[in-house]
Amino acid sequence: MNLPAQDAADRGRLIVQGADGPGIVASVSSVLARVGANIISLDQHSTDPAGGRFFQRTMFHLDGLPGRLTELEEELDKDLSALGLSYRLVEARKPKRVAIMVSKTDHCLLDLLWRQRHGEIPMNISMVISNHPDLGDDVRGFGIPFFHVPVAKDGKAVAEQEHLKLLKGNIDLLVLARYMQIISGEFIEELDVPIINIHHSFLPAFIGAGPYQKAKDRGVKLIGATAHYVTEDLDEGPIIEQDVVRVSHVQTTAQLQRRGADVERQVLSRAVAWHCEDRVIRDGNQTVVF
Structure with missing residues (x-):
């Protein structure tokens, strides 16, 4: 499906990984909600809930995403670094x-x-x-x-x-x-x-x-x-x-x-x-x- 240009520009992908533990999904969702993003899809996997590795890919929509990347990164840094997680933030519009x-x-x-x-x-x-x-x-x-x-x-x-x-x-x-x-x-x-x-x-x-x-x-x-x-x-x-x-x-x-x-x-x-x-x-x- 071809999205309108602005809608496509406002879609992002958030890739998170690190040691598994409680509260990761809630933290990611909380950050996105705090900046006004709407989650489109979310996939996650844990190698072992007790001491394993955690992986998550989230697609989201955020109005004006290209101009708000720095704001979003600052919010992610605050919440995810405390959990020992690394992340990648990608603009879906950029092939x-x-x-x-x-x-x-x-x-x-x-x-x-x-x-x-x-x-x-x-x-x-x-x-x-x-x-x-x-x-x-x-x-x-x-x-x-x-x-x-x-x-x-x-x-x-x-x-x-x-x-x-x-x-x-x-x-x-x-x-x-x-x-x-x-x-x-x-x-x-x-x-x-x-x-x-x-x-x-x-x-x-x-x-x-x-x-x-x-x-x-x-x-x-x-x-x-x-x-x-x-x-x-x-x-x-x-x-x-x-x-x-x-x-x-x-x-x-x-x-x-x-x-x-x-x-x-x-x-x-x-x-x-x-x-x-x-x-x-x-x-x-x-x-x-x-």
Whole structure:
């Protein structure tokens, strides 16, 4: 549903997390009521009511929100700091600034570009970066800048510096849409924004080249995909979303790849949408998804 411009501008998201204890929901609600905000939706989760971790996502409406953020933050600081809680306050009207990195495989990239064009995900894709030139015309057809940054065999550090020049300070989220290069811990630390990756769920059973052929040779009955945040530990970051489809001996390797591509598109688009809607809260190496 498309909201009137002013109504959309007055909607906010409040993300709260910390040690669980009595009075958290009441405190959050009290602060919002005190400034005249109306709660639209509220989701919460506790890992354990006795000594566990607490998470909450609240959508609210507050007349004149953009001009009252400082007032609201001051009220939240007073009440939530006493409970040892941290929070994020987000204006719903501001879409996340997103960059995509890709190699030659286009299905996840084109799906995200299409979903942005049709307003399905609250994001602005500011650029696409690739280590190959193949997808440049496709990306530019969506009116989005495309940058080809080759990665030489011994030149990954040089390429990553070029990436940082393009990305640092300009994005809120980086999506690896089948970018077939391992990024370094130094790059992750210096970029300092969340990074989401997608891969087939055969890992670690079918690592390396040709995973679908290896899966076919083993007679797999399920194929799937996993979207996760990127950490220095390869493919071990907090999982956001996963899905599978059932297959059988009838499917050829090419058919497995096509079905796998469908799952990858859906899983990545859901993960990116949930992140852009501030539905994902990281808790160590796990996530809470509202």
